[in-house]
Amino acid sequence: xxxxxxxxxxxxxxxxxxxxxxxxxxxxxxxxxxxxxxxxxxxxxxxxxxxxxxxxxxxxxxxxxxxxxxxxxxxxxxxxxxxxxxxxxxxxxxxxxxxxxxxxxxxxxxxxxxxxxxxxxxxxxxxxxxxxxxxxxxxxxxxxxxxxxxxxxxxxxxxxxxxxxxxxxxxxxxxxxxxxxxxxxxxxxxxxxxxxxxxxxxxxxxxxxxxxxxxxxxxxxxxxxxxxxxxxxxxxxxxxxxxxxxxxxxxxxxxxxxxxxxxxxxxxxxxxxxxxxxxxxxxxxxxxxxxxxxxxxxxxxxxxxxxxxxxxxxxxxxxxxxxxxxxxxxxxxxxxxxxxxxxxxxxxxxxxxxxxxxxxxxxxxxxxxxxxxxxxxxxxxxxxxxxxxxxxxxxxxxxxxxxxxxxxxxxxxxxxxxxxxxxxxxxxxxxxxxxxxxxxxxxxxxxxxxxxxxxxxxxxxxxxxxxxxxxxxxxxxxxxxxx
Amino acid sequence: xxxxxxxxxxxxxxxxxxxxxxxxxxxxxxxxxxxxxxxxxxxxxxxxxxxxxxxxxxxxxxxxxxxxxxxxxxxxxxxxxxxxxxxxxxxxxxxxxxxxxxxxxxxxxxxxxxxxxxxxxxxxxxxxxxxxxxxxxxxxxxxxxxxxxxxxxxxxxxxxxxxxxxxxxxxxxxxxxxxxxxxxxxxxxxxxxxxxxxxxxxxxxxxxxxxxxxxxxxxxxxxxxxxxxxxxxxxxxxxxxxxxxxxxxxxxxxxxxxxxxxxxxxxxxxxxxxxxxxxxxxxxxxxxxxxxxxxxxxxxxxxxxxxxxxxxxxxxxxxxxxxxxxxxxxxxxxxxxxxxxxxxxxxxxxxxxxxxxxxxxxxxxxxxxxxxxxxxxxxxxxxxxxxxxxxxxxxxxxxxxxxxxxxxxxxxxxxxxxxxxxxxxxxxxxxx
Numbered sequence: 001x002x003x004x005x006x007x008x009x010x011x012x013x014x015x016x017x018x019x020x021x022x023x024x025x026x027x028x029x030x031x032x033x034x035x036x037x038x039x040x041x042x043x044x045x046x047x048x049x050x051x052x053x054x055x056x057x058x059x060x061x062x063x064x065x066x067x068x069x070x071x072x073x074x075x076x077x078x079x080x081x082x083x084x085x086x087x088x089x090x091x092x093x094x095x096x097x098x099x100x101x102x103x104x105x106x107x108x109x110x111x112x113x114x115x116x117x118x119x120x121x122x123x124x125x126x127x128x129x130x131x132x133x134x135x136x137x138x139x140x141x142x143x144x145x146x147x148x149x150x151x152x153x154x155x156x157x158x159x160x161x162x163x164x165x166x167x168x169x170x171x172x173x174x175x176x177x178x179x180x181x182x183x184x185x186x187x188x189x190x191x192x193x194x195x196x197x198x199x200x201x202x203x204x205x206x207x208x209x210x211x212x213x214x215x216x217x218x219x220x221x222x223x224x225x226x227x228x229x230x231x232x233x234x235x236x237x238x239x240x241x242x243x244x245x246x247x248x249x250x251x252x253x254x255x256x257x258x259x260x261x262x263x264x265x266x267x268x269x270x271x272x273x274x275x276x277x278x279x280x281x282x283x284x285x286x287x288x289x290x291x292x293x294x295x296x297x298x299x300x301x302x303x304x305x306x307x308x309x310x311x312x313x314x315x316x317x318x319x320x321x322x323x324x325x326x327x328x329x330x331x332x333x334x335x336x337x338x339x340x341x342x343x344x345x346x347x348x349x350x351x352x353x354x355x356x357x358x359x360x361x362x363x364x365x366x367x368x369x370x371x372x373x374x375x376x377x378x379x380x381x382x383x384x385x386x387x388x389x390x391x392x393x394x395x396x397x398x399x400x401x402x403x404x405x406x407x408x409x410x411x412x413x414x415x416x417x418x419x420x421x422x423x424x425x426x427x428x429x430x431x432x433x434x435x436x437x438x439x440x441x442x443x444x445x446x447x448x449x450x451x452x453x454x455x456x457x458x459x460x461x462x463x464x465x466x467x468x469x470x471x472x473x474x475x476x477x478x479x480x481x482x483x
Numbered sequence: 484x485x486x487x488x489x490x491x492x493x494x495x496x497x498x499x500x501x502x503x504x505x506x507x508x509x510x511x512x513x514x515x516x517x518x519x520x521x522x523x524x525x526x527x528x529x530x531x532x533x534x535x536x537x538x539x540x541x542x543x544x545x546x547x548x549x550x551x552x553x554x555x556x557x558x559x560x561x562x563x564x565x566x567x568x569x570x571x572x573x574x575x576x577x578x579x580x581x582x583x584x585x586x587x588x589x590x591x592x593x594x595x596x597x598x599x600x601x602x603x604x605x606x607x608x609x610x611x612x613x614x615x616x617x618x619x620x621x622x623x624x625x626x627x628x629x630x631x632x633x634x635x636x637x638x639x640x641x642x643x644x645x646x647x648x649x650x651x652x653x654x655x656x657x658x659x660x661x662x663x664x665x666x667x668x669x670x671x672x673x674x675x676x677x678x679x680x681x682x683x684x685x686x687x688x689x690x691x692x693x694x695x696x697x698x699x700x701x702x703x704x705x706x707x708x709x710x711x712x713x714x715x716x717x718x719x720x721x722x723x724x725x726x727x728x729x730x731x732x733x734x735x736x737x738x739x740x741x742x743x744x745x746x747x748x749x750x751x752x753x754x755x756x757x758x759x760x761x762x763x764x765x766x767x768x769x770x771x772x773x774x775x776x777x778x779x780x781x782x783x784x785x786x787x788x789x790x791x792x793x794x795x796x797x798x799x800x801x802x803x804x805x806x807x808x809x810x811x812x813x814x815x816x817x818x819x820x821x822x823x824x825x826x827x828x829x830x831x832x833x834x835x836x837x838x839x840x841x842x843x844x845x846x847x848x849x850x851x852x853x854x855x856x857x858x859x860x861x862x863x864x865x866x867x868x869x870x871x872x873x874x875x876x877x878x879x880x881x882x883x884x885x886x887x888x889x890x891x892x893x894x895x896x897x898x899x900x901x902x903x904x905x906x907x908x909x910x911x912x913x914x915x
Contacts, residue, residue: 025863025864025866025867026764026866026867026870026871026874027760027763027764027863027866027867029764317881318877318880318881319877319878319881321877322875322876322877322878323877360881360885376856377852377856379853379855379878379881379882380855382871382875382877382878383867383868383871383875383878386871386874386875386878387867387870387871390874
């Protein structure tokens with residue numbers, strides 16, 4: 001393939017925090033409808049805001065202003081993290097708004113709650129993406145045109161759905177097992193709908209920052225911005241596009257401030273602009289700037305997680321499948337329900353993190369894998385989540401009963417009506433009897449009553465007892481005639 | 484290498500974890516070619532499985548001479564005749580009966596019978612202290628008559644025997660702590676037992692504990708140098724599930740089982756309270772407390788007070804096949820022990836395809852991944868776990884599948900190899 005001489009580099013940062021669940025016991029079912037561990041959520045958010053979001057945003061804003069339009073970055077903020085900003089750290093949202101106002105920052109669309117809807121339900125997926133777009137529009141004042149899926153989960157089919165929704169490009173992992181001999185350093189397109197361009201993560205350059213930066217045993221330690229720029233420059237001869245996709249918490253949280261990560265971040269734009277022919281671009285700009293070299297075939301879903309780069313971290317065991325099945329079995333009913341609290345809980349329960357905590361594949365290497373994992377074991381995570389989901393289901397049923405239940409309810413209602421009419425009938429009989437007996441008392445007439453009716457009267461009316469006893473002895477059939 | 488090993492019981496005459504563990508270990512050792520084990524128990528019944536080890540019963544050893552070179556006990560040998568009423572460690576059934584029948588203390592004297600051997604009951608009972616000392620006398624005789632490189636004594640009952648053998652032979656002593664009196668007594672430590680335990684630990688060249696939990700107790704409560712104490716985890720004998728259990732469940736309800744001595748150490752009251760919480764939320768479940776012990780009556784009264792007796796069942800002490808039958812109809816196995824040095828029984832439950840809930844205060848929780856672990860006092864967590872396993876089939880399936888894989892890897896051969904390494908180190912140390 002011929003090189004056009006155009007070169008682009010794309011930095012994209014993922015920002016996400018889930019609403020972690022509190023310890024929810026089964027005996028809370030039906031009583032307690034608040035599921036979140038506010039203390040943990042707030043303290044984690046405050047900590048990460050102080051250590052990462054605020055200082056990193058400040059540096060980026062400074063670099064954008066300094067480099068006068070030559071430095072651009074891309075963010076993806078999940079709906080959940082935006083909601084947490086609003087609750088616990090509004091100043092962070094403000095600083096993102098400032099970044100958005102420079103016009104040098106692109107914000108991507110994704111599912112509102114960082115969910116796994118893309119591997120379960122297309123309708124739910126599309127609904128969540130639309131919800132997220134609206135949220136970004138509302139809080140950041142921009143319209144997303146490119147897409148990233150939860151944990152960069154991607155397959156040809158997911159890509160085609162995203163294309164149908166009108167997005168221009170999508171990010172995913174440059175996984176070795178799907179690329180083979182191909183290089184991630186070019187622009188590709190979806191194999192079903194070529195209008196959607198696919199940007200592949202260069203995992204070597206990305207992980208250099210994310211995982212190896214503070215590893216003092218690494219042969220390349222310490223990593224400086226200049227060194228990093230020379231590596232990128234080496235790629236220039238054989239690439240058009242370099243994609244560095246990172247969790248934003250890489251700066252200040254996974255790599256502490258003391259490791260020099262913020263200095264690296266501050267010097268990186270200048271070094272790349274000076275030492276390499278690459279231009280900073282956002283995904284939407286890349287799509288207009290570069291031509292795709294070919295379509296990329298990814299029939300089964302990949303992600304950026306773990307060595308396997310697949311989706312087994314979220315749906316690799318029976319626990320996760322069971323929980324996902326249960327969750328998505330409720331989606332139809334949630335759609336029929338219009339209670340705001342139900343909708344909100346539904347959104348929070350979607351977060352892929354809940355399923356990640358249930359992963360058992362990390363047992364083998366014993367690695368403490370999950371970041372801020374509130375559970376001791378995957379089993380704990382599953383039990384807690386299922387308890388919460390059970391309560392959610394109970395509440396949901398109150399709003400939207402099962403069709404079967406509806407039938408039963410109407411049956412019971414009919415039965416109730418029948419009984420009621422029977423009671424009416426009997427009580428009217430009773431009244432008339434009572435009236436008669438009273439008149440009889442004064443008139444001293446005689447009449448008879450059916451024995452069963454007499455029994456009812458004994459039970460129902462204490463004042464009528466005497467009269468009933470009396471009437472038993474009488475012989476007339478007036479009541480019957482009255483009917 | 485020849486090992487002279489002192490135990491207290493040997494299958495099939497066992498009453499608790501000690502016999503199971505020491506048998507498993509010796510069986511594992513028999514697979515190692517360079518080890519030869521002579522296992523000594525106070526009483527050999529004659530029907531023990533001796534294919535793997537050579538078993539010597541102390542009751543079969545003629546005590547022809549009484550002047551054994553022997554020192555280091557608080558009482559001279561002549562005073563062994565003094566009968567003692569201390570009941571430090573009892574077979575649950577016997578202990579239970581004993582308390583109920585109010586047996587008055589009976590006197591035992593060391594008597595050689597007409598063959599010149601000492602009679603042992605081979606049981607845990609009121610004359611236990613006498614037996615322990617009688618045992619040590621015979622141990623000295625055995626030590627003189629046999630050739631060996633190292634001595635290994637299981638639990639405090641056998642420590643005096645081990646020490647006696649050590650003093651006679653000059654060979655190094657390794658003691659194996661399966662439990663301490665802190666575990667058994669729930670805090671009311673018997674000073675006589677403590678003294679024997681402490682004496683054994685001080686005399687030994689190396690102390691093997693069955694978990695780090697026990698190791699910490701040995702280091703902190705008995706003031707032993709941490710260097711001297713090493714953990715060797717227990718394992719479990721593989722069993723073949725016959726598939727056709729003798730009993731079928733005659734009902735559709737789920738079954739949650741507690742299996743063990745009903746004593747303070749095992750935490751039965753937490754099980755009842757957790758059961759009560761579960762029963763408030765779901766009706767179709769039954770709880771079984773299988774075993775006996777000094778707290779059984781109290782537990783029955785508690786179940787009655789909570790008004791759950793229609794769903795909470797007591798079976799009494801279960802043995803042999805009944806245990807497996809019980810496990811085969813169980814949906815959850817729970818061990819809420821307050822203090823459990825190891826606890827092999829959850830491993831047996833896992834072998835029988837039963838998900839287990841264990842307390843964090845058990846040694847076995849240090850090695851198990853695929854089990855629910857809660858604090859023994861956390862009845863909320865326990866109840867929650869029971870509910871989850873019964874109601875979320877995926878969870879139960881995962882526990883069964885992964886638990887089985889995990890438990891298969893816990894082999895006595897590995898424990899035996901670890902113990903062998905310790906022997907070599909001790910012998911090497913002793914030479915230098």
